[in-house]
Amino acid sequence: MDSVALLRRLVQIPSPNPPGDTRAIADFVAERMRAIGCAVRQLAPEAKPEALNTIAEIGRGEPRIMLHAHIDTVPIAATEAEKWSVEPYAGDIRDGALYGKGSIDDKAPLASMMLAMMDAAKQEALAGTLVLVAAAEEEVGGQLGTKWLADAGHLPACDFIIVGEQTGNRVAIAHKGVMRAAVRTSGVSVHATNPDRGVNAIVAMSKVIAALDGYHRELSERVHPVVGRPTCNIGVIEGGSTANAVPDACAIYLDRRMIPREDPEAVKAELRAVIESLDLGPAAADIGEFVYSPWFDSAVDSEYASAFMACVSEVIGDDPGPVGYLPGSDAKHLMEVARGDMIIFGPGSYEVAHAADEHVTLADYQATTDILLKFLRRTLYH
Ligand SMILES: [Zn+2]
Numbered sequence: 019m020d021s022v023a024l025l026r027r028l029v030q031i032p033s034p035n036p037p038g039d040t041r042a043i044a045d046f047v048a049e050r051m052r053a054i055g056c057a058v059r060q061l062a063p064e065a066k067p068e069a070l071n072t073i074a075e076i077g078r079g080e081p082r083i084m085l086h087a088h089i090d091t092v093p094i095a096a097t098e099a100e101k102w103s104v105e106p107y108a109g110d111i112r113d114g115a116l117y118g119k120g121s122i123d124d125k126a127p128l129a130s131m132m133l134a135m136m137d138a139a140k141q142e143a144l145a146g147t148l149v150l151v152a153a154a155e156e157e158v159g160g161q162l163g164t165k166w167l168a169d170a171g172h173l174p175a176c177d178f179i180i181v182g183e184q185t186g187n188r189v190a191i192a193h194k195g196v197m198r199a200a201v202r203t204s205g206v207s208v209h210a211t212n213p214d215r216g217v218n219a220i221v222a223m224s225k226v227i228a229a230l231d232g233y234h235r236e237l238s239e240r241v242h243p244v245v246g247r248p249t250c251n252i253g254v255i256e257g258g259s260t261a262n263a264v265p266d267a268c269a270i271y272l273d274r275r276m277i278p279r280e281d282p283e284a285v286k287a288e289l290r291a292v293i294e295s296l297d298l299g300p301a302a303a304d305i306g307e308f309v310y311s312p313w314f315d316s317a318v319d320s321e322y323a324s325a326f327m328a329c330v331s332e333v334i335g336d337d338p339g340p341v342g343y344l345p346g347s348d349a350k351h352l353m354e355v356a357r358g359d360m361i362i363f364g365p366g367s368y369e370v371a372h373a374a375d376e377h378v379t380l381a382d383y384q385a386t387t388d389i390l391l392k393f394l395r396r397t398l399y400h
Pocket residue numbers: 088123124156183
């Protein structure tokens with residue numbers, strides 16, 4: 019099966035999440051990897067047995083290099099379906115690009131990694147172990163996918179990890195984390211004929227919003243070299259039921275992006291301090307319902323990372339990075355497994371992912387594969 023046929027076949031096995039049933043695609047990867055002589059394990063958490071992961075290994079001993087790609091995709095939203103100009107699970111090729119849901123996120127990186135495994139399998143012996151992790155659940159946060167695999171001890175410690183995502187074939191070494199929270203204000207509801215007898219929760223919230231907006235602007239003083247600044251966005255507001263009553267409750271939901279090395283507990287404390295510093299009179303405000311997703315960062319100092327950067331430069335003929343990656347990735351769940359550097363790498367832009375007419379250019383896909391093969395030749399082949 020050639021490289022284009024392999025990618026098309028992966029696109030033709032739908033794996034939208036939700037619902038997150040990855041059994042068919044995990045089985046396909048497992049079958050191909052067994053056929054070339056890999057040791058293959060298929061694992062799923064008890065809490066979601068249909069979220070099947072496949073881990074394939076070839077070679078033995080040290081060093082261990084991990085290739086990681088997720089096998090689930092986002093679903094096709096109802097509003098998105100009519101915007102597709104091709105059949106989303108056909109894998110059509112048009113103007114030098116392969117189209118389809120999951121084509122770039124994350125099936126092109128997965129296909130390049132499978133091709134790398136196939137190339138490694140052709141060698142007489144490897145100077146170490148190559149591990150392919152085809153992971154479920156990334157699109158819903160990875161808790162029952164890569165995080166579960168890592169926490170349950172199913173992933174070996176690795177000297178170098180490549181997480182496949184859309185970095186324009188550059189080497190990404192960091193992404194932000196996220197702290198979500200809700201702020202609720204409470205007041206006293208009365209008839210709108212005499213609002214001064216009540217306590218308006220929406221008016222109180224307007225002070226909270228202004229303060230959080232100021233906090234967002236102050237955050238711009240903290241700059242990370244590759245992912246930029248932390249941010250605080252208020253994304254949802256709820257409150258009141260009718261114009262002729264003073265509202266006694268209002269809520270907002272916020273998204274605080276954290277740059278690497280920001281301490282989540284310190285971020286919670288900052289947010290609490292913003293709310294507690296306000297004079298809201300008789301109204302009350304409370305922040306809580308925190309949900310945290312970690313940031314990731316790495317260096318590119320090791321011999322493997324340096325070798326990888328060199329391979330990228332040679333193939334793309336341009337600056338290999340390092341760069342930041344704006345969306346999150348499963349890299350955040352692999353930090354305990356990494357005993358060396360970890361990078362995010364793959365073809366194209368994440369802006370093409372999660373949208374109608376998702377596609378990957380065949381040239382970018384080929385470059386991803388070429389870089390992986392060149393890197394293996396330099397590090398694992400005798
Ligand atoms: Zn992805």
